[in-house]
Amino acid sequence: MKKPLLLRVAVYSPYHLQHHKSLYSASLSPHQTKWNSKTNVIITHPTLAVMESCSSMNQLRQIQARMTLTGLITHTFPLSRLLAFCALSEAGDLRYARRLFSRIPQPNTFMWNTIIRGYNKGRNPATAFSFFILMLRHRVPFDPRTFVFALKACENFSTAPQGESVHSLARKTGFDSELLVRNGLVHFYAARGWLNHARGVFDEMSVKDVVTWTTMIDGYAACNCSDVAMELFGLMLEGDVEPNEVTLIAVLSACSQKGDLGMGKMIHEIMEKNNARWGLSLHNALLDMYVKCGSLVAAREVFDGMESRDVFSWTSMVNGYAKCGDLESARKFFEQTPQKNVVCWSAMIAGYSQNDKPEDSLKLFHEMLGQGFVPVEHTLVSVLSASGQLSCLSAGHWIHHYFVDGIRIPLTVTLANAIIDMYAKCGSIDAAAEVFSAMSERNLVSWNSMIAGYASNGRAKQAVEVFDQMKCLGFKPDDITFVSLLTACSHGGLVSQGQEYFDSMERNYEIKPKKEHYACVVDLLGRNGLVEEAYKLITNMPIQPCEAAWGALLSACRKYGNVELANLSASNLLSSDPEDSGVYVLLANICAKERKWGDVRRVRSLMRDKGVKKIPGRSLVEIDGEFKEFLVADESHPQSEEIYRVLDEIFMLSKLED
Known part of the structure; x- marks a missing residue:
């Protein structure tokens, strides 16, 4: 009978330890991070101890060669550690792991789990699930973690049958009574947004731990069911289950959605009472909650008290001050952000656009491009809005054709709506209609934008036609729809039709004027x-x-x-x-x-x-990308005499047209 590996490897001479220490130190640079693998086994063998600190495939191959020479590789545990490094370490190699796995005569359950987990980590769920199917065909014994890793792969499939089949198999084999498997099932259904299925599994559980509660709460928060998420959190506390950091982040997310400052403050009190060293993610969630609930004083206190900050922390403060209209403070935080990313730039650009500072929004956008940042959808929506406010067709047209038609950024419904709004406000209603007609998918905002565009450009008949099309396709108008529709009737002189629309709001659509x-x-x-x-x-x-x-x-x-x-x-x-x-x-x-x-x-x-x-009245005119401002009776421009002469001629021509 073989002695346990732990006892056998302890008799190696100090030479081996010294030899492997020098092998490790020779190839590990001071900037490399050691592999922080997790195992409950106490490792005393020098070769295995060195492997636990391995940081590259080059080191691993040297260790594997040494294990082959000494015969250590014939033992299950050392082999499983080799496989785990290749499949799970940041410095590993999944293809090497697969080759290694294929040469193992009878891989055990841990090894199968490792290769499934590795493909999940490598974002290859189809291959991960195929290994689960192979386990089933080869009648390899499952353990609870097998089902958890299989369900993790199923989360990334476009359809749900695979995950449901795993659930069915767990039920048939009795593994669905395991807490770990039930937590995996709750997570699988919640991640897909199937909250009723997740809640069904959750409610059947006689034993729930903090992971169970947190998974269900996070599922509700992610699907904008903030009321239910917070109700569940209350039941969790009543059940004397101590929330962890992930729980608190999920509840703070729900508070942000609902604008529930009271519950957010309660979470803050829990954090302070526990006096623990909470992580940056939780502090950022708390900061974000205060910002979204409009409590900037509390947000600033949290920000000032944070031991460390990242770009999200700074961007939250930029967002907060911009939304309340304090653009000076927002810009101050923006300028002080150590390492800006595109989200930070977008927050400041949106702040200017949403607070009637379109010129500053466009200027900052050009600065952002000049520094090599690639805009995202949110950036373009804000800049298109600024272009519309300024009636700056050239800027909006360039953004549309360079970023969207150039396929640099995908055309989503939100972005298409912003383009329609920009063209309509710039007076190019036919271009807006062209974008609208080409949309493969539309939402209510799309229809409202088109109706509003026709209304503002004096095309009442077309606005009414779009409204009729919208109803025929099953879209239910909202209060914004009727503002645009009534405006169209007003500009088009459609008095009786406008009055009929007004009367129908409450009668037909239950919209109180x-x-x-x-x-x-x-x-x-x-x-x-x-x-x-x-x-x-x-x-x-x-x-x-x-x-x-x-x-x-x-x-x-x-x-x-x-x-x-x-x-x-x-x-x-x-x-x-x-x-x-x-x-x-x-x-x-x-x-x-x-x-x-x-x-x-x-x-x-x-x-x-x-x-x-x-x-005094003033006008803006764009010349070669620059905006020139003119006041009434303004003579400051060096060519003012010529300008007024041209204006007089235009005025005379307009009189002749009348």
Whole structure:
């Protein structure tokens, strides 16, 4: 009978230990990381001890040669360690592992598990699963880890039959009673988004550990079921199961989705009470939660207290300050980020775009390209939005054709929607329609963008046609759809049709009209001379009229010379913003048009008394990629005389067209 390997290898002379130490140190550079393999066996043999610190295939081959010379390779355990290094180490070689495995006369369960695990790690699930099938055919005994590794391979298949067959086999062989296998099943179903199946396995388990609870909570959080995730976390705590770091990260993710600052603070308290050295990932999750819940003061405290930070930590702060409109602080954090990545650049670009700073957004985008960063989808969506805000067709057109048509970035539904919106805002509605028509997949945002594009470009008929197509294809309109549709009717003079759409919102679609919808109908009536009806609608609204409604009525009063309602509209607008110079100017112009000179003097006197100054009108024009700004009566440009002469000629030509 052979002695156990552990006893046999302990009798080797000190020479062997010294020999293998020099072999190891000769080939290991000070910058290489040792292989931190996991085994519960106490290793005393010098060759095996050196192999546990192996860091390259070159070293492994030398060790394997030594094992062959000494006969150590004929023993199961040393051979399994060779295989494990080749299959699982970062410095390993999976093809070498397969050749080694194929030469083993009777590989045991651990070796089969190792090769399956290796192919999973190498992102080759089909081969990993094929080895599981071979185990079954060769009647190799399974253990719980076999099923876990097989299920891990099944997570990456496009269909689910393989995973369900593994579940069925585990049930037939009795392994489904093992906690490890049940945890693997919960993870498999949760990873595929099959939460009902995962919960079914979870609820059947009489014994659950922290991995079980965490897997189920993380599954719900990943599928945006934050309420259920947090409810499950509460049950976990009631069951006296101590959460680990992964649990807390999953719950913080759910808090971020729901905006539940209270639960997020509770997690923070748990972290502080445990007084453990929590990892960077958990601190980043906590930071992200505070940012997404709008608690920037708490986020800054967490950030300042972090022992280490990565680009995610800095980007979270950039995002937080940008979203609350504090672009100066956002830019400060952006500039201080030690190693920026494309996500960090995109966060700052989006911050400018979303806070009405499109010029800065485009400028930073060009800086990013100049530093060699390749934009991602989120970057382009923000820059396309900035191009639309500026009506900068050349920039938007270049982004579309260079990055999307050039197949540098895949055209997703989100990106296509952004392109449609950009073209529509730049007045190139036919280009927007072309992109829309070519889309193989559309969502509600796609339809809304196209309806809004036609509405803003004065094509009411086409907007209505798109709306009808949308309904025929089974898309249900939302409140944004009706804002665009009512705007189209307003611009197209479709009064009765617009009123019918407004009336159908609640009746047919269960959408309660908001302030924006009432403002659209006020504009619809006012533009078409029904000023009194527009005012009547405002006074009978079940909600407080917004500034847009009063503004629409004031514009209608200007067009149709209703001074009385103009004064009333202006009064309501100025009560919310007494320093809006545009309201004073518009009211004065209405009074002047109707020759109410006393009212004109009264409005101008009121402006002087309140210290309100008229903001001069300005225009932007793009020339060779640069934006030139012009104010009313601006003569600062060296060619201003020539510019005004051309403008006069254009004005005269427009009069002739009328």
